[in-house]
Amino acid sequence: MAAALKFILSAINLFLFISNGAGLACHLSDIIIQQAKSGRIVEGKPEYLVTVSNKCECPQSKVVLQCYGLSSVEPVNPQAIRAVDDESCMVAGGRPIARGSPVKFKYAWLTPQDFPVVSSHVNC
Template identity: 85%
Template sequence: MAATLNYIISAFTIILFITNEASLACHLSDITIEQTRTGHIVEGKPEYYVTVSNKCVCPQSKVVLQCYGLSSVEPVNPRAIRAVDDESCVVAGGRPIARGSPVKFKYAWLTPQDFPVVSSHVNC
């Protein structure tokens, strides 16, 4: 009986360790932003296609990017990204972004915008 209990405690400890190690392995740098010009012009402005990806094994939610209001002459999909104040945007409405399931959106502006990652929450 004691051996079984020790086995269960050891297995539980290993699971907690692995889960904790995975979440510690995630960083803001695992959220990557790639953008390219689509080749389309909207109201005289080039259109850009943006992909927000998570390279970590753990999903990351509440991903916030610096966006300074997300300037665009065309509507931007609010399910993909939306401004929350004059400086920040939330990606995917705060829902988790899993590895292999990027969030994509388009915008049109005179120059490409920078989208530095401000924060995220690791879900592991």
């Protein structure tokens, strides 16, 4: 009887450990970049809407994307994304991006830009 009770308590502890996020592993691949044309034309260039989402249960902060200076003929919201050097951009000023709370920004350029995820910090 004592062994069965010990097993049940161990199983409950494991469940609580996992459900509190401690057992979750987040990866760079959990940061999803989606972009689409907004339908607007700015100075003869199509405008793109970019959405940066996190599909992991744990928030991820200090999300850095490769952006090569973030070319745009219209101002880009610096609170959503800003260049930190000639190749990299910081999303949301480094603040955590939680699941279900994406960061969005617009830019206008002749062609869509790639935004590969370079790094992030998991907050779990």
